[in-house]
Amino acid sequence: MGKPFFFLILLCFFPSHPASAQHYxxxxxxxxxxxxxxxxVLAGLPYGxxxxxxxTGRCSDGRLVIxxxxxxxxxxxxxxxxxxxTNFHRGANFAFIAAPALPFDFFxxxxxxxxxxxxxxxxxxxxxxxxxxPSICGSPQDCKDFLSKSLLVVGEFGGNDYNTGLFGGWSITxxxxxxxxxxxxxADGIETVKLKFIIDGQRLIGLGAVDLIVPSxxxxxxxxxxxxxxxxxxxxxxxxxxxxxxxFNALAWYHNADxxxxxxxxxxxxxxxxxxxxxxxxxxxxxxxDPLKYGFKAGALRTxxxxxxxxxxxxxxxxKCDQNGSTVCxxxxxxxxxxxxxxxxxxxxxxxxxxxxGPYVNPPILSSPAS
Numbered sequence: 047m048g049k050p051f052f053f054l055i056l057l058c059f060f061p062s063h064p065a066s067a068q069h070y071x072x073x074x075x076x077x078x079x080x081x082x083x084x085x086x087v088l089a090g091l092p093y094g095x096x097x098x099x100x101x102t103g104r105c106s107d108g109r110l111v112i113x114x115x116x117x118x119x120x121x122x123x124x125x126x127x128x129x130x131x132t133n134f135h136r137g138a139n140f141a142f143i144a145a146p147a148l149p150f151d152f153f154x155x156x157x158x159x160x161x162x163x164x165x166x167x168x169x170x171x172x173x174x175x176x177x178x179x180p181s182i183c184g185s186p187q188d189c190k191d192f193l194s195k196s197l198l199v200v201g202e203f204g205g206n207d208y209n210t211g212l213f214g215g216w217s218i219t220x221x222x223x224x225x226x227x228x229x230x231x232x233a234d235g236i237e238t239v240k241l242k243f244i245i246d247g248q249r250l251i252g253l254g255a256v257d258l259i260v261p262s263x264x265x266x267x268x269x270x271x272x273x274x275x276x277x278x279x280x281x282x283x284x285x286x287x288x289x290x291x292x293x294f295n296a297l298a299w300y301h302n303a304d305x306x307x308x309x310x311x312x313x314x315x316x317x318x319x320x321x322x323x324x325x326x327x328x329x330x331x332x333x334x335x336d337p338l339k340y341g342f343k344a345g346a347l348r349t350x351x352x353x354x355x356x357x358x359x360x361x362x363x364x365x366k367c368d369q370n371g372s373t374v375c376x377x378x379x380x381x382x383x384x385x386x387x388x389x390x391x392x393x394x395x396x397x398x399x400x401x402x403x404g405p406y407v408n409p410p411i412l413s414s415p416a417s
Contacts, residue, residue: 070119072134072182072196073112076171076235077141077261079105079388080202081112084126086143086164089368092351096378096391105143106384107351107374108391112139112199114398118412119197127174134182137196140174142166146210147203147228147235153210161210168203168235172250179253190254197411198250200236202261202326204228204301218293225301233308236260236321259407260309261324262302267294268334270349270359270386277357288334302327325406329397333382340396343380350374350381350390361386 075081084103094101097108103126104110113123116137124139125132145166146153153159183192207228211221236250236258250258266272268290276291278284285292302325309321332339337346348358351374353365365371367385375381379392389397400406404413 070121070195070197071136071192073116073119073121073124073137073199074175074196075112075124075137075139075141075199076168076175077112077199077201077203078145078206079141079143080205080264081110081139081199082126082141082143082145083110083112083124083139085128085139085141085166088143091368092374093368093385095374103143105388106391106394107378109394110391111394111398111401112141114395115197115199115401115411118398118402127178134178138175138178138182140171142171144206145171145203146206147231148207148224149231152227156211158210158214158216161214168200168231172235176253186253193254194256196255197257197259198255199259199261199324200250201232202263203232203235204263204305205266208297208301218297222297222300225297225304229301229304229308232260232305233312236312256319258319258321259324259401259411260305260321262305262327263298264326265290265295265298265330265334266387267291267298268330268347270347270352270357270361270383273347274357274359274361274386275363288331290334298327322407322409322411324401326397329400329406330382333393333396337382341380341392342382343377346380346382348381349383349386350378351385359386 082103082105087101087103089105090101092107094104095107098104104113109123116123121136124137125134127134127138127140142164144163145168146162147168149167149169150159150162150165153162179189183189207224208221211224212218267285268288272291272294276294278291283291283293285295306323309323312321313319333342334347337344349360351367351372352360353362353372354360362371378384378390381390382393384390397406402411404410
């Protein structure tokens with residue numbers, strides 16, 4: 047298989063008693079391809095076909111979870127932070143396709159830096175956020191007041207860190223050793239902005255952010271990319287109820303458990319700040335175990351935009367979603383998987399509903415978070 051094809055598919059890889067959602071000043075987002083709205087634009091149509099009618103940099107046929115969150119709290123879709131001549135007073139999106147949580151040096155020291163495609167770690171993104179803030183809200187005190195009525199979504203982060211190791215030839219056992227580093231740097235990102243060459247860093251919370259949503263990583267063992275590349279004849283490799291690859295989901299589960307531990311520590315340290323966990327993992331598992339409940343077809347984790355007949359998951363790295371040899375299914379809304387690793391607009395809409403109204407964010411976004 048050609049490496050260019052392989053890497054391209056991976057790339058498009060509050061106050062303590064805040065007011066109700068419609069009173070949020072702004073929405074700010076940090077993350078990777080699950081939430082990038084145009085900082086990196088790699089693919090053309092059919093990406094974007096369902097809602098926008100043209101490609102926007104979103105790795106889906108339409109809107110993402112962050113788009114539906116914005117709509118749900120009465121704010122416009124987030125402009126990418128790199129956009130020129132743009133007003134960011136209602137929010138900005140700092141997510142980059144292929145962004146890892148960890149910095150370049152972590153991978154460079156392990157001989158894995160060739161697998162990185164952007165220099166957009168969580169601290170790089172928060173650095174850009176801090177630099178942009180004065181143009182949005184003015185003085186530090188004005189910004190603190192502004193952010194106290196804004197919502198920040200920090201993640202998903204981690205998927206690209208683990209992919210860099212896995213697709214760099216490391217065993218899943220060795221890659222699992224990344225987990226404490228990744229979850230610590232996510233917690234660090236919430237608490238501390240580590241600016242290069244500046245000793246006296248700032249804090250997201252210290253800047254005035256008091257309402258944060260922190261998503262888990264996905265159960266990637268349920269996605270066609272991994273199911274195809276790690277196809278096994280051993281039934282013990284797969285979950286009996288889901289058909290998902292156990293080893294990849296075990297890695298994701300470990301990450302999420304450690305992330306929750308880190309968030310619990312931050313809540314104890316900052317009891318007046320709402321830091322809510324968004325459970326991507328459980329939502330996708332629900333889609334897999336009971337697809338018909340959500341309007342998906344049985345076996346909905348077949349890729350919608352892919353190469354028909356190339357595998358039982360409708361996925362082939364040599365004919366990825368926007369390349370010749372790939373077609374789009376006629377029933378996009380009946381699918382969870384759009385291109386093998388990213389989801390359809392329908393899946394994003396259902397996930398966002400679980401964050402806005404529950405139960406996958408607790409308390410839901412459209413309620414007052416616990417003080």
